[in-house]
Amino acid sequence: MSEFTPGPWTLEMGLLWYITASGEIVAVVDEDNPADAHLIAAAPELYGALVYWDNHYWAEHDCFGPDRGEDGSEDGCLLCFTRASLTKARGNADA
Secondary structure, three states: OOOOOOOOOEEEEOOOEEEEEOOEEEEEEOOOOHHHHHHHHOHHHHHHHHHHHHHHOOOOOOOOOOOOOOOOOOOOOHHHHHHHHHHHHOOOOOO
């Protein structure tokens, strides 16, 4: 996989939402989807937070998988959610 475009990513509104980094367009989002544009613009920081969490999670945990909590609830395991998200972001899982 190629490297991510380094952040920070910023938003510019024209006829569409333009997400840019160092003056280069990273993504373009339809004007009717500002929430998507904001989420994409935050991607480098969100990815960094997930990597930090994954690298600094030292507590042992009984993993019940990302879909179920210990009591069978839908809460699931935060570390498993983190690792699944990183796998997806790195292009190693089906979207």
